[in-house]
Amino acid sequence: MSLPSASSVARPHRKPRLDPRSLALIEASVIPMGALLASALIFSLFLLMLGKDPIRFFSLVWTGGVASSFSIQNTLQRAAPLILTGLAFAVPARIGMTLLGAEGALVLGGLASALIAIPMMLGGWPVWLGLPIMALTAMAVGGAWVGLAGWLRHYRGVNETISSLLLTYIAVAIMNFLVEGVFRDPGSTNKASTMPLGPDWRVGDIPGTSVHWGLATGLIIAALLWVLMERTTFGFSARIAGGNLRAAQAQGLPVGRLAVASCAIAGACAGLAGFFEVAAVHGQANASLAAQYGFTGILVAFLARQNPLAVVPVAFLFGALAASGGLIQRRMEMPDATMLVLQGIIFVTLLTSESLYGRLPFLSVSQAGDRT
Amino acid sequence: MTKIFKTFRAPSLETLHMSKSFGRNKALDDVSLKVAAGSFHALLGENGAGKSTLVKCMMGFYEADAGQMMIDGQEIRIHSPRDAQALGIGMVYQHFTLVPCLTAAENLVISRRDIPMVINWKSERQRLDAFMETMPFRVRLDAQVSTLSAGEKQKLEIIKLLYLDQRFLILDEPTSVLTPAEADEILGVLGEMALRREVTVLMISHKFREVKAFCDSFTVLRRGRFVGAGDARRVNAAEMSSMMIGDVGMRPPATRLKTIQDGPKLELRGVSTLGDEGRRVVSDLSLKLCSGEILGIAGVSGNGQSALIEVLSGQRPLSGGEIKINGAPFEPTRRNFDRFKVFGLPEEPMRNAVVPRMSVAENIAFRSFDKPPVLKRFGLMSSARMRQRGMELIQQFNIHTSSPDAPIETLSGGNVQRTVLARELSGEVDILIVANPCFGLDFASVADIRGKIMECRNRGAAVLLVSEDLDEIFEMSDKISVMSAGKISDPVSTLATDAMRIGKQIAGQTDEIVAGPQAE
Numbered sequence: 001m002s003l004p005s006a007s008s009v010a011r012p013h014r015k016p017r018l019d020p021r022s023l024a025l026i027e028a029s030v031i032p033m034g035a036l037l038a039s040a041l042i043f044s045l046f047l048l049m050l051g052k053d054p055i056r057f058f059s060l061v062w063t064g065g066v067a068s069s070f071s072i073q074n075t076l077q078r079a080a081p082l083i084l085t086g087l088a089f090a091v092p093a094r095i096g097m098t099l100l101g102a103e104g105a106l107v108l109g110g111l112a113s114a115l116i117a118i119p120m121m122l123g124g125w126p127v128w129l130g131l132p133i134m135a136l137t138a139m140a141v142g143g144a145w146v147g148l149a150g151w152l153r154h155y156r157g158v159n160e161t162i163s164s165l166l167l168t169y170i171a172v173a174i175m176n177f178l179v180e181g182v183f184r185d186p187g188s189t190n191k192a193s194t195m196p197l198g199p200d201w202r203v204g205d206i207p208g209t210s211v212h213w214g215l216a217t218g219l220i221i222a223a224l225l226w227v228l229m230e231r232t233t234f235g236f237s238a239r240i241a242g243g244n245l246r247a248a249q250a251q252g253l254p255v256g257r258l259a260v261a262s263c264a265i266a267g268a269c270a271g272l273a274g275f276f277e278v279a280a281v282h283g284q285a286n287a288s289l290a291a292q293y294g295f296t297g298i299l300v301a302f303l304a305r306q307n308p309l310a311v312v313p314v315a316f317l318f319g320a321l322a323a324s325g326g327l328i329q330r331r332m333e334m335p336d337a338t339m340l341v342l343q344g345i346i347f348v349t350l351l352t353s354e355s356l357y358g359r360l361p362f363l364s365v366s367q368a369g370d371r372t
Numbered sequence: 373m374t375k376i377f378k379t380f381r382a383p384s385l386e387t388l389h390m391s392k393s394f395g396r397n398k399a400l401d402d403v404s405l406k407v408a409a410g411s412f413h414a415l416l417g418e419n420g421a422g423k424s425t426l427v428k429c430m431m432g433f434y435e436a437d438a439g440q441m442m443i444d445g446q447e448i449r450i451h452s453p454r455d456a457q458a459l460g461i462g463m464v465y466q467h468f469t470l471v472p473c474l475t476a477a478e479n480l481v482i483s484r485r486d487i488p489m490v491i492n493w494k495s496e497r498q499r500l501d502a503f504m505e506t507m508p509f510r511v512r513l514d515a516q517v518s519t520l521s522a523g524e525k526q527k528l529e530i531i532k533l534l535y536l537d538q539r540f541l542i543l544d545e546p547t548s549v550l551t552p553a554e555a556d557e558i559l560g561v562l563g564e565m566a567l568r569r570e571v572t573v574l575m576i577s578h579k580f581r582e583v584k585a586f587c588d589s590f591t592v593l594r595r596g597r598f599v600g601a602g603d604a605r606r607v608n609a610a611e612m613s614s615m616m617i618g619d620v621g622m623r624p625p626a627t628r629l630k631t632i633q634d635g636p637k638l639e640l641r642g643v644s645t646l647g648d649e650g651r652r653v654v655s656d657l658s659l660k661l662c663s664g665e666i667l668g669i670a671g672v673s674g675n676g677q678s679a680l681i682e683v684l685s686g687q688r689p690l691s692g693g694e695i696k697i698n699g700a701p702f703e704p705t706r707r708n709f710d711r712f713k714v715f716g717l718p719e720e721p722m723r724n725a726v727v728p729r730m731s732v733a734e735n736i737a738f739r740s741f742d743k744p745p746v747l748k749r750f751g752l753m754s755s756a757r758m759r760q761r762g763m764e765l766i767q768q769f770n771i772h773t774s775s776p777d778a779p780i781e782t783l784s785g786g787n788v789q790r791t792v793l794a795r796e797l798s799g800e801v802d803i804l805i806v807a808n809p810c811f812g813l814d815f816a817s818v819a820d821i822r823g824k825i826m827e828c829r830n831r832g833a834a835v836l837l838v839s840e841d842l843d844e845i846f847e848m849s850d851k852i853s854v855m856s857a858g859k860i861s862d863p864v865s866t867l868a869t870d871a872m873r874i875g876k877q878i879a880g881q882t883d884e885i886v887a888g889p890q891a892e
Contacts, residue, residue, distance in 0.1 A: 020731065020777040232751040233742040240738060243727030250685040250716060250724055251738050252706030 027357060028305045035353035036303070039346040046341065052332055060331055064324025071323055076211045077281075079319030081106070083218035084273035085297025086304060086311040087225055088266040092150070092160075093306040094229055095262045096242035101149050101164030102270040103294025104171030105142030109271025110278040111175045112141040114194045114285035115183060117201060127200055135275045142271020143264040145171060150263025154256040160263075172290050179286055193286035203280040214276030219312060221269060226308040228265075238262055270294060296322075299343060302350050318343075382572040383444050383460060383540050384409035385430070390439030392425055399425040400436070401596045407540075407589075409444070410569035412562065414583040414604055415576045416616055417593035423576050426593065427542050431463050432456045443540070457485070462538030464529045466545050472518035476511050476528050480535050507531055508561045522672055523554030530558070534571070543575040547582060549672060549840070552875040559586040580609035592616055626819075626826035626847070631664025637834040638702075638803050642693035645683050653679040655858045656693070663802070666825075666835040667863060668849030670842060670874055676858035677838045678719065681807045684836070685716050687724070697803060706742075713802035715739075717792055717809045717825075719838075725792045728781035732773050733762025735780045736795045769794040770820070786817030793824050801828050807838040822848060842871050842878075854878055 044054035065075050088102035113134035120130040149167055153160035180192040187196075203213050229235035241248035241255045248255050273293060278285050300318055304310035325339045385407045392400040400422045407413040417423045429436045432450040441448050443459060450456050456463075470479045481487065481496050500513060509527040517525065526546060533541055541562070547555035563586045565571045577583055583590060587604040592615040600615045638661040647653035654676040661667050671677055682688035684695070686704030695702045697712045708714070718724035726735045737758045740746055746758045762776040771790045773783055780788060789809065796804075806825060810818040825848065829835050838855075839845050845852055851863035854877040861877060 020775055020779065024779075227752075231753055231755070233747060233753060234751060236734075236737075236741050236753060239730065240727055243729055244723070246687055246724050247727055247738070249687040250718055252686050252704060252709045254706070 027360065028307075030360070031353050031356050032303050032305065032350065034356075035349045036346065038353075039342070039349040042345050042349065043342050046345070050334075052334065057328065057332065060328050061321060061324045064327035065320025071320075073210045074323040075316060075319040076209075076215050077319070078322045079315040080212065080214035080218050081273040081277060081293040082297055082300050082315035082318055083215075083222055083312055084269045084276075085294050086300030086315050087218075087222060087297075087308055088146070088270040088273075088294070089298045089301035090304065090306040090308055090311055091225060091229065091269070092146075092259075092262045092266045093301060094235070094242050095238040095259055096245070097150065097153065097259065097262065098161045099146060099149060099164045099263060099266055100161060100295070100298065101146040101167050101263075101267065102273075102297050103290065103292070104164070104168030105145045105267040105270035106274040106277070106294050107168075107175045107289045108145050108171045108274070109138035109142035109267075110274030110289045111178065111194070111285045112271075113138040113275040114197070114278045115178075117197055117279075118195050121195075121198055121201060130201065131203065131279065134279060135272060138271040138275035138278075139268035140271070142274065143268035146267025146270065147260055147264035150260040153263075154259045168294065175285065175289065176287060185284070188284070188286070191286050191288075193282075193284040196284040197279060201279070202283060203276060212276060212280035214273070214280055217272070217276070218315075221272070222308050222312050225265070225269075229308060234258070234261075270297075296343065299347050299350075302347070381539065382410040382566065382569045384572065385461070385540055385574070386442040387426070387430065388440040388442070390426065390429060390436045390441075392429055392434055392436050399596050400429070403439075403593065403596070403598045405591050405598070406601070407572055407574050409572055410566050411589050412566045412573045412587045413575070414587040414590040415574055415593070416578075416583065416590055416612060418616055421593040421616070422596040423593055424544070425596075427463065427544065427574070427576065430456065430461060430542065454485075457536065457538065459540075460538050461540045461542065462533035462536060463542040464526070464533065464544065464546050466548060468525050468529065470517045470525060470528060470532075473516065475514055475516050476520070477513040479517055479528065480513075480532055483532050483536060503535060504531075507534065508565060509558075521554075522549045523551070523558065526550060526554070526558060530562070539571050541571055541573045543573065545576055545578065547577075547579065551672065551878050552842070552871065555582065556585075562586070580612060583612070584609060626823045627830075628826060629830040631830060631832060633662040633664050634832075637661060637663050637698060638836065639696040639699075640693065641696070643680070643683065643690060643695065644692035645679050645688055646691050647679060652691075653858050654683065657858070657860050658693075659853065659860060659863070661803075661834045661836055663832050663834045664829060665850040666829050666837050666848050668845035668852045668866070669836070669838045669855050669860065670845045670852060671838075671840070671855035671878055673840050675856045677807065677855050679858075680855070681716075681718060681805060681838055684805050685718060685724075710743075713800055714805070715796040715801050715803070716805040717789070717796060717807070717821075718805075719807035719809075719811065721788050721792045722781070726780050726788060729779050731762075731777045732766065732771065732780050732783065732791055733759045733776035735791055736762045736765050739795055739799075765794040765798055766791075768798070786813045786820075789813060789817060789821055793821060797824055797828055801831070801833045804828050804833045804835045806835060808840060809837075810841070810844060842874065845874070846871060 040058070044057075047054045047057055064071050066072055085102040085106060088105065089099060092099045116137045117130060117134050120133065145167060146164060149160050149164040152158040152163050179194055183194050184192050185195040205212050206216055229238065237248070237253050238258050240251065241253060241258050245255060274289060277289055277291075277293075282288055296318055300311055300314045303317075304314045321339055321342065325336055328334060328338065329336050387403060387405045390400055390403045390405075391398070403422065403426060405415070405426065415423050415426070425434065428434045430441065430450065432452045432455050435451065441450060443461075448459060450459065450461075471482070474482070477497060477500055480500060481491060497513075504510075504513065509531060511520070511524055511528050511531060517528070520528065526549070530541065547559070550558070559582060562571070562573050566573050575587065583604055589601065590604045590607070590612065591601040592599045592612065594616060640657060640659050643654060643657045644652060645654045657676075657680065659667065669677060669680075679688055683690055684704065697714070702708055702712060702714075704714075716725075722728060737746060740761065741753055741758065746753050746761070748754055759776055765771075766773060766776060769790045771783070771794065772787050780791060783791065804825070809821050809825065813821070822844070825835060825837070837845070837848055839848075846866060849866050852866055852869060852874060853863045854861045854874060856878065
């Protein structure tokens with residue numbers, strides 16, 4: 001390296017081949033893809049150890065998830081709540097909070113919408129008014145539930161990961177308590193449930209498909225939240241607070257309000273997913289609401305790098321895995337926990353891959369060794 | 373293969389043609405350094421000149437790409453700090469490496485490599501006492517390290533190296549946290565030990581005064597290269613500094629213009645706040661700051677300066693007292709920052725002022741993103757306008773970055789601070805709160821940054837400057853106060869005092885500054 005003339009104080013720096021934004025985008029795609037590939041390999045080893053054929057496994061995932069219009073619709077059906085719960089993790093993650101409360105918000109939101117529907121149905125309210133009220137109730141309850149974790153974090157210093165997880169257990173317990181107690185429908189003999197929604201009180205399917213409107217809603221909300229996080233002052237403030245809390249304070253940003261608002265948005269998303277589970281899938285609230293969508297959403301958000309738009313395709317991927325679960329269970333004679341093993345492996349490889357950011361030599365923008 | 377041999381007498385050390393690169397950046401380029409046995413050698417150079425890289429190679433933190441090292445004329449290879457320790461090379465770092473909650477004696481014993489599973493404290497203690505008899509410094513062995521003063525800690529660091537039989541001492545800016553009197557004492561004793569050939573000292577320093585007073589030889593590095601060496605007693609400070617900074621010449625101090633002080637602007641009355649452990653770190657502090665003046669607050673770190681800055685910038689709640697700007701009560705919220713035109717250059721910008729992963733342009737926009745022109749309708753932001761503004765300021769403030777979209781963590785320290793300057797000082801400033809703005813920066817950046825702060829004062833801003841660097845305080849301030857133990861002394865005019873007097877106050881020989889009526 002030839003040194004510049006002594007009078008120039010500028011430090012020579014090299015130009016990266018691509019501008020930093022594209023590099024960051026490539027990095028954020030290459031690393032999760034690599035992690036997925038790695039987990040597929042590890043899972044194949046696991047299958048080989050069990051004496052099963054990995055190729056057959058992945059071809060069954062293809063068949064069960066995307067090969068026919070039936071399986072595609074099955075996939076989309078399962079992706080719908082995952083989009084919303086994925087968003088529920090991704091939004092607070094931007095402000096640096098790790099929230100595991102989506103499952104609880106989903107359960108309570110679903111329960112609340114089922115319960116508020118009862119007086120409206122009995123009172124003969126019009127459905128066009130009733131369904132939005134149910135949806136809003138679900139969002140409000142979910143938002144308040146997770147917002148509580150945010151409030152505890154900011155104003156009482158309680159670790160939000162722990163509190164939101166514990167709130168989830170409480171939420172599921174409350175749901176079971178109410179569904180098996182005061183709100184149990186006498187007609188539900190096998191499985192304690194709330195009063196079923198009347199046939200016209202159900203959310204229907206998107207015309208021409210057997211996929212309910214929750215999917216379309218999820219897509220719209222993902223787009224809205226992307227705009228909120230990437231293009232508004234709220235999102236910008238949240239990114240500052242998430243990236244460096246002390247800097248955000250020194251800029252006078254209302255970090256407490258930002259934290260609580262992010263959590264409330266997250267809870268509202270999960271609550272809305274609960275509403276669709278009740279109004280479009282089950283028709284009533286019962287223990288089936290706690291179907292781990294909230295937890296799988298964490299995985300979805302991680303793989304999507306907390307980007308609201310990327311949550312959508314990733315939710316489809318996990319929807320496909322879930323949709324093919326039954327087929328694999330039957331054809332390969334494997335327990336349904338197999339899919340959980342795969343999810344677990346994906347999660348661990350993903351977390352490990354986090355350590356690679358900024359370390360891939362061909363994607364480096366930094367001028368290494370700049371400070372001595 | 374490392375050949376282990378111990379010298380209990382001062383060794384000589386040489387590096388020959390040492391080179392080290394990080395990526396494409398050549399941090400060391402063919403550097404040869406010769407430190408004679410029993411000498412007190414100064415290693416000079418700007419930040420980024422390669423001094424730290426060189427001593428880290430000597431200590432085995434880095435492995436040099438090329439070059440040799442010799443001790444007492446024999447070639448040695450050092451692959452890790454353990455090798456260095458075994459060869460008797462020890463280092464005192466800029467920041468203390470003692471365990472604060474242990475006593476001095478415990479710190480010494482646990483630093484040994486051959487420490488047994490069960491420590492017989494009684495016999496260790498006897499041996500320590502005997503060892504301390506031979507030491508030139510006195511340190512209270514039973515005192516918990518957190519209760520020692522900075523000077524005592526630094527002495528203990530040096531004693532630790534001698535206790536470990538390390539006779540080639542590398543000191544990395546050892547006096548940056550000390551008062552002038554403490555520094556003189558420690559360097560004086562080390563100089564005598566070197567003269568008696570008990571140790572050899574290699575000291576990284578920025579302070580020509582110390583180099584001239586205590587060192588016998590020196591080496592200068594510039595941009596990773598050897599530029600010269602000589603007898604420290606013969607070469608004068610001006611010559612050394614021109615070797616360090618090349619043809620740039622000495623930096624003229626920032627120009628101070630006459631200003632009209634049209635009334636007080638910032639006023640603190642009885643301000644108190646609690647530290648992280650719930651202790652009062654600032655108590656009943658009052659001060660007045662007028663427009664067009666810089667009030668410098670001197671003091672060794674840890675006396676409440678950081679907490680004071682945090683209170684003013686909204687990072688720490690007030691536990692008592694009030695802050696007023698132009699007579700109106702001031703709460704550090706975003707709205708008030710804008711309303712009263714309050715800006716800040718906090719210390720450690722990476723920790724307090726920027727978001728490392730966000731881009732330079734975004735970091736520049738922290739003050740302006742929620743106002744037009746970046747703000748459009750419905751809370752939407754124009755990233756194009758943000759980027760545009762960022763590019764203008766990058767040019768105007770001479771920020772070296774590969775792109776406005778590069779994450780700010782890829783910039784050097786000086787450029788990070790320039791980015792913060794660009795954000796905070798590009799508009800109209802009424803109140804400016806500054807803490808250690810030039811810490812760890814190179815000459816050119818220091819000149820830039822001090823110039824900009826002075827410009828701000830000349831335009832009529834009221835500037836509060838907290839700094840641990842006395843030279844900076846004296847260069848910049850109109851008035852000087854000293855902060856110690858959470859209290860502040862009455863401000864005195866810079867022209868009416870001198871470094872020795874302020875240094876004494878800092879050291880805490882100061883009944884007159886702690887008590888007594890405050891400014892007003």
